[in-house]
Amino acid sequence: MNLKSRVSAIAFAVGTVVSFSAQAEDVVHFYNWSDYIDxxxxxxxxxxxxxxxxYDVFDSNEVLEAKLLSGQSGFDLVVPTNDFLGKQIQAGAFMPLDREQLPNWSNLDPQMMAQLxxxxxxNQYAVPYMWGTTGIGINEDKVKAALGEDAPINSWSLVFEKEYLEKLESCGVVALDAPxxxxxxxxxxxxxxPNSTDRDDIQQATDLLLDIRPHYRYFHSSKYINDLANGDICVVIGWSGDIAQAAARAEEADNGVNVSYIIPKEGALMxxxxxxxxxxxxxxxxxxxxINYLMRPEVTADITNYVWYANANPASMPxxxxxxxxxxxxxxxxxVREKLWLPKVLDQRTTRTITRSWNKIKTGQ
Amino acid sequence: MKKVTERLKQHAEHGKRWVIALPMIWLLLFFALPFLIVIKIAFAESALAIPPYTELVTMAGDALDLHLYFGNFSFIAEDSLYLNAYLNSIKMAAISTALCLLIGYPMAYHIARAKPERQSILLLLILLPSWTSFLIRIYAWIGILKSNGVLNNSLLWLGLIDEPLAILNTNLAVYIGIVYAYLPFMVLPLYANLVKHDYSLIEASQDLGARRFTSFWQITFPLSRNGMIAGSMLVFIPVVGEYVIPELLGGSSSIVIGKVLWQEFFNNRDWPLASSLALIMLVLLMIPIHLFRKFQDKEWEDAK
Incomplete structure (x- = not known):
C-alpha cells in the first residue's frame, strides 16, 4: 500500500466512523417487554x-434491573414496573423527565399519576406506558370438565385451595415466576x-404455597402464553394482557381452546x-x-388494541x-378497581426473605 | 555456517515467545481480568447504588481504606440451599458425563475404525448440529418433548401410550438436553485418541489368540484412557455451571448452582453474594482440573 492509498483508506475509515456517529444521534435504543407493542x-x-x-425485549424486571444497575445499560428508554422503578429511582438509575419536551403529558389520567x-x-422520572393486573387465566372448558359447572372461577381459591388443585393438576396449573x-x-x-413486610405474614403465605406446590407444573413468566393458547395448561396465575393475548392466539388458531382472564373477587395486584x-x-x-409520541391518544389506543393492556390515557379511549x-x-x-392494590417498594431484607421463601416453594429446599 | 544456525536458533526463540504470548494475552484478558473483578465483588457488600455494591478501596483523606467483607461466605455456609445446589450440580454433571461416555465411546470407536474417507463424513455429522444456534436446538427439544409435542403425538398415534408422557420440565428432559448438547465434546477427543492407536497391537493380540473383546478390553480401552479423561473434563466442567438447559427443559424443583446464581444476581440484586457463589464454584472445579494435570504429568514421565 503506498502512502496515498493509505491516507485515503484512513480518511475513508474516519469518514465512516464520523458518519456513523452522526447517524447515532438519531437512534433511540428502546428496551421493552416482549409482546408489548403494536x-x-x-x-x-x-x-x-x-x-x-x-428495539430489544425482556421478560422480567430483574433482567432489566441488572442492566440498569451496571450503570451502562446502553438503552435510551426502558419500561420497568412501578415497584422496581421505585427502587431504581432510589439507586439513581434515571434522569428526570423534561416536561417541556412532553406536551402530551396533559393526556394522562391525573388520578393514576397521583397513585404513582x-x-x-x-412524577419526576417516569410516565405510565400500560397497566394491568395479576390474576387468573383459565381454559374454561377444561376447568369446568375437571370441577363441574359450579367451579369457583371467580376466586383465588381456584389456585390456592388443594381440593380444586388436585382435580386441576392433570390439565396443568402454572404460575408466574414473579415472587x-x-x-x-x-x-x-x-x-x-398484600404489601405486608411482616415476617409472620410472609411465612403464612409461604406455608400456603408450600402446601399447594406439588400441584403446580412450572413457574415461568412468558411460557404460559403459548401453553394456554395451545391447551397445554388449563390454569395460570398470570398477567391480564398476556392471558388476553393467549385468548386471541387460540381464537386465531381456531383450535377449540377458550381462554379467559379473571380478576378474582378478593382483589388483585395492579x-x-x-x-x-x-x-x-x-x-x-x-x-x-x-415518549411523547407514545402518549398520543391514537398511538396509545393502537397499542392497547394490539396488546390488550389498559392505558392511563383517557383521551385514547374513544x-x-x-x-x-x-x-x-x-x-x-x-x-373492581377499588379492590386492586399497588405493590410497594420492598426493602432489601424483605426482598431476600421473599426470594428465599420462593426458592423453598419452587424447589422444596 | 555456524553463524547461520545460531541466528536461526535465535529467531526460533523469538518466535516461540510470540507464539506463547498470544494465548497468554487471551488468558489475561478473558480469564484473569474478569476473575479479579469477580473476586473484588465477592468481598464487597451489596448496596442500593450503581453499581450495586460497596467499593473495596476508598480514599479517606490521606488514608487508603481497604474494606473486605466476609459476610457473603458465612451466609453461604449457613444456608443449606447453597450446599444442596452445589451437590445437585455436581451430581447432574457426573451423571451426564457418564451418559456421554457410554453413548460417545461406541460412536468415537466406530468412527475411528471406519475407512478414512468415511471418517470425515461421520465427523461432519457429529459437528453438523452445532451449526445451528445452541439455544434454538434446546428450544427444539421443548417442541419434541412437550405433552403436545412430536414425541408424544407419535407415540399416541402408534398406540404405544394412552396418555402423554410428562417428560418436559423433569430431570429426564434436562439429561436428554445435556447429553445431546455435550456429546460432541466427548466424541471428538475420544476419536482423536482412538484414531492414533497402533492397529498392529490388536493384530498381535489376535495372533496370540485373544478374542475381539479381550483385545479391546486389554489394549484399546486402557490406551484410550487419556481421551476418556479429556472428553469427561470437557463435559463435566461446563455442565456443573449449566444454566440454560435446566432453565428451559427442567422443572422448577431441580435446583442447580447456575439457577441459584441467577436468583442471587437478579431476584435479590445481590451481586456480591452471586460473585462469592461463583468463586466457590471455580475453586471446586479446580480440583478435577488439578487431578487431571497431575495424571497427565505422570503419563508424560512414564512415556519418557
Missing part, C-alpha cells in the same frame, strides 16, 4: 420523525395486607409499566420524542376497540 407503532414513529429505533407518586414522588406478585396475591387471599430514561442514556432528546374497552378484565369497573 407492530406498526415504531415504523410509523421512524417514518414521521426520522429517528430510528433499535408513591414510587415516584412528583413478589404471587406472594402478595397469596397474602391477599389469606386476608393479610401494576404500571413505566417509561423512563436511564441516567446514562446517549440520546435523551430522542427518548423524550418517543379510539380503543369496543371489544377491548368494554372488557372488564382489561378495564375493570370502578367497583
Amino acid at each position: 407492530e406498526a407503532t415504531l415504523p410509523n414513529f421512524e417514518e414521521e420523525t426520522g429517528i430510528s429505533v433499535v 407518586e408513591t414510587v415516584d414522588p412528583g 413478589t406478585e404471587v406472594m402478595s396475591s397469596a397474602m391477599n387471599y389469606l386476608g393479610l395486607d 401494576w404500571f409499566d413505566m417509561l423512563a430514561i436511564p441516567r446514562d442514556a446517549k440520546n435523551p432528546e430522542g427518548a423524550h420524542t418517543l 379510539m380503543v376497540d369496543p371489544e377491548v374497552a368494554n372488557d372488564e378484565s382489561i378495564f375493570p369497573t370502578p367497583e
Whole structure:
C-alpha cells in the first residue's frame, strides 16, 4: 500500500466512523417487554420523525434491573414496573423527565399519576406506558370438565385451595415466576395486607404455597402464553394482557381452546409499566420524542388494541376497540378497581426473605 | 555456517515467545481480568447504588481504606440451599458425563475404525448440529418433548401410550438436553485418541489368540484412557455451571448452582453474594482440573 492509498483508506475509515456517529444521534435504543407493542407503532414513529429505533425485549424486571444497575445499560428508554422503578429511582438509575419536551403529558389520567407518586414522588422520572393486573387465566372448558359447572372461577381459591388443585393438576396449573406478585396475591387471599413486610405474614403465605406446590407444573413468566393458547395448561396465575393475548392466539388458531382472564373477587395486584430514561442514556432528546409520541391518544389506543393492556390515557379511549374497552378484565369497573392494590417498594431484607421463601416453594429446599 | 544456525536458533526463540504470548494475552484478558473483578465483588457488600455494591478501596483523606467483607461466605455456609445446589450440580454433571461416555465411546470407536474417507463424513455429522444456534436446538427439544409435542403425538398415534408422557420440565428432559448438547465434546477427543492407536497391537493380540473383546478390553480401552479423561473434563466442567438447559427443559424443583446464581444476581440484586457463589464454584472445579494435570504429568514421565 503506498502512502496515498493509505491516507485515503484512513480518511475513508474516519469518514465512516464520523458518519456513523452522526447517524447515532438519531437512534433511540428502546428496551421493552416482549409482546408489548403494536407492530406498526415504531415504523410509523421512524417514518414521521426520522429517528430510528433499535428495539430489544425482556421478560422480567430483574433482567432489566441488572442492566440498569451496571450503570451502562446502553438503552435510551426502558419500561420497568412501578415497584422496581421505585427502587431504581432510589439507586439513581434515571434522569428526570423534561416536561417541556412532553406536551402530551396533559393526556394522562391525573388520578393514576397521583397513585404513582408513591414510587415516584412528583412524577419526576417516569410516565405510565400500560397497566394491568395479576390474576387468573383459565381454559374454561377444561376447568369446568375437571370441577363441574359450579367451579369457583371467580376466586383465588381456584389456585390456592388443594381440593380444586388436585382435580386441576392433570390439565396443568402454572404460575408466574414473579415472587413478589404471587406472594402478595397469596397474602391477599389469606386476608393479610398484600404489601405486608411482616415476617409472620410472609411465612403464612409461604406455608400456603408450600402446601399447594406439588400441584403446580412450572413457574415461568412468558411460557404460559403459548401453553394456554395451545391447551397445554388449563390454569395460570398470570398477567391480564398476556392471558388476553393467549385468548386471541387460540381464537386465531381456531383450535377449540377458550381462554379467559379473571380478576378474582378478593382483589388483585395492579401494576404500571413505566417509561423512563436511564441516567446514562446517549440520546435523551430522542427518548423524550418517543415518549411523547407514545402518549398520543391514537398511538396509545393502537397499542392497547394490539396488546390488550389498559392505558392511563383517557383521551385514547374513544379510539380503543369496543371489544377491548368494554372488557372488564382489561378495564375493570370502578367497583373492581377499588379492590386492586399497588405493590410497594420492598426493602432489601424483605426482598431476600421473599426470594428465599420462593426458592423453598419452587424447589422444596 | 555456524553463524547461520545460531541466528536461526535465535529467531526460533523469538518466535516461540510470540507464539506463547498470544494465548497468554487471551488468558489475561478473558480469564484473569474478569476473575479479579469477580473476586473484588465477592468481598464487597451489596448496596442500593450503581453499581450495586460497596467499593473495596476508598480514599479517606490521606488514608487508603481497604474494606473486605466476609459476610457473603458465612451466609453461604449457613444456608443449606447453597450446599444442596452445589451437590445437585455436581451430581447432574457426573451423571451426564457418564451418559456421554457410554453413548460417545461406541460412536468415537466406530468412527475411528471406519475407512478414512468415511471418517470425515461421520465427523461432519457429529459437528453438523452445532451449526445451528445452541439455544434454538434446546428450544427444539421443548417442541419434541412437550405433552403436545412430536414425541408424544407419535407415540399416541402408534398406540404405544394412552396418555402423554410428562417428560418436559423433569430431570429426564434436562439429561436428554445435556447429553445431546455435550456429546460432541466427548466424541471428538475420544476419536482423536482412538484414531492414533497402533492397529498392529490388536493384530498381535489376535495372533496370540485373544478374542475381539479381550483385545479391546486389554489394549484399546486402557490406551484410550487419556481421551476418556479429556472428553469427561470437557463435559463435566461446563455442565456443573449449566444454566440454560435446566432453565428451559427442567422443572422448577431441580435446583442447580447456575439457577441459584441467577436468583442471587437478579431476584435479590445481590451481586456480591452471586460473585462469592461463583468463586466457590471455580475453586471446586479446580480440583478435577488439578487431578487431571497431575495424571497427565505422570503419563508424560512414564512415556519418557
